[in-house]
Amino acid sequence: MSFDPTIKFLIFNDKERTKQICSFINKENIIPGNSFKVLEYLNNKEKIRTKFQGIIPMLDYNWKNGYELDTPFINNVLKQKGKIVVQGEVVAGGNNTYLIQKIEDFNKIEILNNTRYCFSEYKPITPINITVVGKDIILFPMSVQLIKNENGRFIYKGADFTYPKHFDSRLKKCIREYSLTIANKVKDMGYRGILGIDFIVDSQQNVYFMELNPRFQASSFYLSRRLESLTGFNLAFLHYLSLINERFPKFNLKLIDEVQGSFLNCNSETESIAIPHDSEIRNGYFPQLKASIYRKLYNASIVKVDNFEKTEIN
Numbered sequence: 001m002s003f004d005p006t007i008k009f010l011i012f013n014d015k016e017r018t019k020q021i022c023s024f025i026n027k028e029n030i031i032p033g034n035s036f037k038v039l040e041y042l043n044n045k046e047k048i049r050t051k052f053q054g055i056i057p058m059l060d061y062n063w064k065n066g067y068e069l070d071t072p073f074i075n076n077v078l079k080q081k082g083k084i085v086v087q088g089e090v091v092a093g094g095n096n097t098y099l100i101q102k103i104e105d106f107n108k109i110e111i112l113n114n115t116r117y118c119f120s121e122y123k124p125i126t127p128i129n130i131t132v133v134g135k136d137i138i139l140f141p142m143s144v145q146l147i148k149n150e151n152g153r154f155i156y157k158g159a160d161f162t163y164p165k166h167f168d169s170r171l172k173k174c175i176r177e178y179s180l181t182i183a184n185k186v187k188d189m190g191y192r193g194i195l196g197i198d199f200i201v202d203s204q205q206n207v208y209f210m211e212l213n214p215r216f217q218a219s220s221f222y223l224s225r226r227l228e229s230l231t232g233f234n235l236a237f238l239h240y241l242s243l244i245n246e247r248f249p250k251f252n253l254k255l256i257d258e259v260q261g262s263f264l265n266c267n268s269e270t271e272s273i274a275i276p277h278d279s280e281i282r283n284g285y286f287p288q289l290k291a292s293i294y295r296k297l298y299n300a301s302i303v304k305v306d307n308f309e310k311t312e313i314n
Contacts, residue, residue, distance in 0.1 A: 005029065010240055012215070031243060034214065038191050042214040043090050046116055049209070051185070056178050056209040059200075061120050067113040074106045083122035085154075088115055097154045105152050124311040125200040126303075127210070128175060129159065131223055132183045133194045133238050134248055139176055139183075140223050141259045145198070146302070147309045157308065159219040160262040162301035171205050178207060186212070193239040194220065203311045221281075222263055222297075223256075230255045262298040272296065273306045 009025055011033045022030060041047055046063050064073075069086075077084055078100065086109065088096035099122060100106050111117070127145040132138065143159040164172070179197050186195060196213035216235070224235040231251040241248055263281075264273065277296035303310055 010243065031240065033243060034191055034193065038189055039214050041189070042186065042191060042212050045087065045089050045118060045211055048212055049118075052182065052209055055185075056182060057207065058209045059120050059123075061118045063116055063118045065113070066111045066115045066117060069106075069111050069117060069119075071103060071106070074100065075103055077119060078103065081121040084119050085122050086117055086119045088117055099149055099152050099154065101152075108152065123202060124309075125202050125208075126310045128164070128199040128201055128207075129217070129219060130175060130179050130197050130199070131194065131217070131220065131235075132179055132197065133235065134242050135187065135192065135245065136248070137180060137183045137187070138238075138248070138253065139179055141257055142172070142175060143219055144303050144310070146262070146264065146306075148307065149309065154309065156218060156265070158262060158264040158295070158302075159222065160301050160303040161222065162260045162262060163303045165260070168205075171201065171207070174205075174207050175199060175201075178209065182209070182212070186214075192245070193242040194235060196220075201311075218265065219263075222261075223259065226259045227256060260299070262300065262302040264296045264298070264302065266294050266296055273302055275300055275302055275305055 005026075008029055008031055009022060010031045011022060049058060049061060052058065074084075084100045086098045086100055086106070090096065098105070098109055100119075127147055128142055129145050130142040131140040133140070141161055142164045143161045144163045145156060146158040146160060147154050148157050149155075178199065182197055183195060191214060193214075194216055196215070196217045196219075198210040198213065200208050200210055202208075216239075220235055227238075228234040231249070233249065238248055261278075264271075264277070266272075275298055278299045279297045280294055281297065282294040
C-alpha cells in the first residue's frame with residue numbers, strides 16, 4: 001500500500017489493535033495520540049469519580065459487583081430510595097444506564113457478574129455538557145444534553161446550546177470553575193486534546209460532576225462547524241495542535257460564546273419535535289453501527305418542547 005508521504009496520521013490512542021492497523025505507515029507519518037492507559041482511566045466512572053471525590057461535588061454513588069446485584073438487594077434499595085439509576089463502569093450515549101422504578105425493570109437488564117455497577121437515587125435534573133480543549137484550556141459554550149428515557153434506558157438524543165444562556169451568572173461561573181479544575185487535573189495526568197465534561201444541575205442550582213468523555217462527542221460537530229465558520233479552523237485542528245504541544249492561533253473567544261441553537265439525533269425519517277428544523281445533516285457524521293441516521297438542526301432552544309430529562313432551575 002502506498003500513499004502521499006506528506007500525509008500525517010493522527011492516532012487517537014496507543015491501543016495494540018490501533019498499532020496493528022497502522023503497521024504499514026512509516027513512523028515519521030504518525031502523530032501519536034493519548035496513552036490508552038490514560039484513556040482507559042478517564043473512561044472509568046468509578047475511578048474518575050473517586051479521583052474527584054471531595055474536590056468537585058457529586059451525588060452519593062454506591063458501587064457493587066454484578067454478582068452482588070440480586071433481586072433482594074435491589075428490592076431493598078428501591079424501598080429506601082423509590083427510584084434508582086444503575087450504570088456500568090463505562091457508558092456512552094445511554095448504553096449501560098438504566099432507570100429502575102420496580103423490580104421488573106431490573107430483571108430486564110443483563111447484569112454481568114464480573115462488571116462493576118454504580119447505583120444512585122434518581123432525581124429530576126438538567127444534564128449539562130461543556131467541552132474543553134488545549135494546553136491553555138479553552139472552555140467552549142455549555143449545552144443542555146437532550147436525554148430521553150426510552151424503555152428504562154437514558155438515551156442521548158442531542159444538545160441545546162441556547163437554553164444555558166438563560167442560566168444566571170452564578171450558575172454559569174460555577175460550572176466553568178469546576179470545569180477548569182477538572183481540566184487542569186486531567187492535563188496533569190498527561191491527557192491532551194478535546195475533553196467533554198458532564199455535570200447535572202438540580203432545581204436549586206446545585207452542580208454535580210458526572211463523568212468525563214476523553215474524545216470527540218456527538219455535540220463536537222456542532223461546535224466545530226461554528227468554530228470553522230468564524231475562524232477558518234475546526235476542533236480537529238485544535239485537538240491536533242494540543243497533541244503536538246503547539247499553541248493555538250489567536251481568535252476571538254467571545255464569538256464562540258455566542259453559539260446558539262440545538263440539534264436532534266433522528267432514528268427514523270419521521271422523528272421530529274414541534275418546532276420546524278432549520279437544516280439536516282446526512283453526510284457521514286455517524287458510523288454505520290449507529291442507530292441515528294441523520295441530525296436535524298434548529299435555530300431555537302428545544303429542551304422544553306419534548307419530554308427530555310430536565311428540571312425547572314430556580
